[in-house]
Amino acid sequence: MFVDHTAWVPEHFIGGHPALDLANAVFDRRNPPPHNELFNSAADIGNWLFSAGLANETDAAAVAEIRDRHFLGGVRDIREASYALFAAIAADKGTPSEPLGLLFSHTASGLEGRQVDWHGTRFDLASLQWKDPAPVTAFLAHLSIEAFFTLPRAKLHACPRCGWLFVDTSRGGKRRWCNMRVCGNREKIARHRGRD
């Protein structure tokens, strides 16, 4: 089967925190097209880690080579949990326990029986650990736990057009779109059309 590789571009990394960029790793949250999935292989995940600046080229290549059949599904589960958690917080709906629990449990199983180093609030995985699905999955799950305890919740928003999440760090606090060019312009065009 031919599998398309996702070409990650800077527009995929507009969340202001890697946990939000992970939650945004689908095409559209609000109006999902038939092919909404951007994580189609371990290579997509390795390339994502590299493009996000979370892994160097060698470590990202090790992730791309992971052949464990549960790895891709586990990472997608973490992404969906991260989205459920932060979308609820962005909508002032409080903290849903189920996705938070899933993130803690994936973090815990990656730590079990392994010595993992820390760099500040993040895992500092050794080269060999980037080949191992459990610590890589735990690394990704823990990004959301870090974000849960550190992000300014009042500044967390969802793009009204595509549902992507971001932290508004603009000075005036008036950012509305994931990306003005991508969604802000589409909204303008739609409004113009609506007027005709």
Ligand SMILES: [Zn+2]
């Ligand atoms: Zn958007």
